[in-house]
Amino acid sequence: MSSCMSGFGGMPSAELKSKGLRQLKEEHPPLRSQMEGLFSLTQKIDKDIEIEVNFQELITKVKEFQAALDPHSEREEGVLFPMMGTYIGTTSGPIAVMEYEHDQAKAHIKSFLEQAAGSSASPDELKKLAGYIQNAYFILTEHFNKKENVLFPMAERMLSNEEKEELYQGIQKIK
Numbered sequence: 001m002s003s004c005m006s007g008f009g010g011m012p013s014a015e016l017k018s019k020g021l022r023q024l025k026e027e028h029p030p031l032r033s034q035m036e037g038l039f040s041l042t043q044k045i046d047k048d049i050e051i052e053v054n055f056q057e058l059i060t061k062v063k064e065f066q067a068a069l070d071p072h073s074e075r076e077e078g079v080l081f082p083m084m085g086t087y088i089g090t091t092s093g094p095i096a097v098m099e100y101e102h103d104q105a106k107a108h109i110k111s112f113l114e115q116a117a118g119s120s121a122s123p124d125e126l127k128k129l130a131g132y133i134q135n136a137y138f139i140l141t142e143h144f145n146k147k148e149n150v151l152f153p154m155a156e157r158m159l160s161n162e163e164k165e166e167l168y169q170g171i172q173k174i175k
Contacts, residue, residue: 020168042130079170108136
C-alpha cells in the first residue's frame with residue numbers, strides 16, 4: 001500500500017509555518033531515538049548477546065515507546081488526518097496509507113507485547129518475537145519519512161490559517 005504515496009513525491013518541500021504541523025514533526029526525533037534503541041536491542045538478541053537480559057530490556061523499552069507513540073498517533077488520526085481527509089479523502093490515497101501503516105506498526109507492537117508477556121521461550125523464539133519490533137521499526141522509519149517529506153508539507157499548503165490554528169488547538173488536547 002505504500003506505493004500510493006509515490007504519486008505525491010514530486011511536490012516541492014514547504015516550510016512548516018503551522019505550529020501544529022511543526023509540533024507533530026518535532027515529536028519525531030525523540031520517537032526515532034527510542035526506535036533506534038529498540039532496533040539495537042533486537043540486533044543484540046539476533047547476535048545471541050545476553051538474549052534473556054536484552055529481551056527483558058526490550059519489553060520494558062517497547063512499553064515506554066508505546067506510551068510515547070500512542071498520543072502522537074492519536075494527534076494525527078484524531079485531528080490531522082480528518083482535517084486533510086476533507087480535501088483528499090480518507091478511504092484511499094495518502095491518509096489511507098498513513099492509517100494503514102499506523103495499524104501495521106501497532107499490530108506488530110501489540111503482538112510482541114502479548115506474546116512476550118511471561119514468556120519462557122527458547123532463544124530462537126525470543127529472536128522471532130524480537131522480529132515484531134524490527135518490523136515495526138522498518139514500517140515507522142519509512143512512515144516518519146513520508147510524513148516529514150510529503151504529508152506535512154501537503155498539509156501546510158492545503159489547510160487554511162484557521163484550520164492550522166484548529167489543528168494546533170486540537171492536538172494540544174491530546175496528552
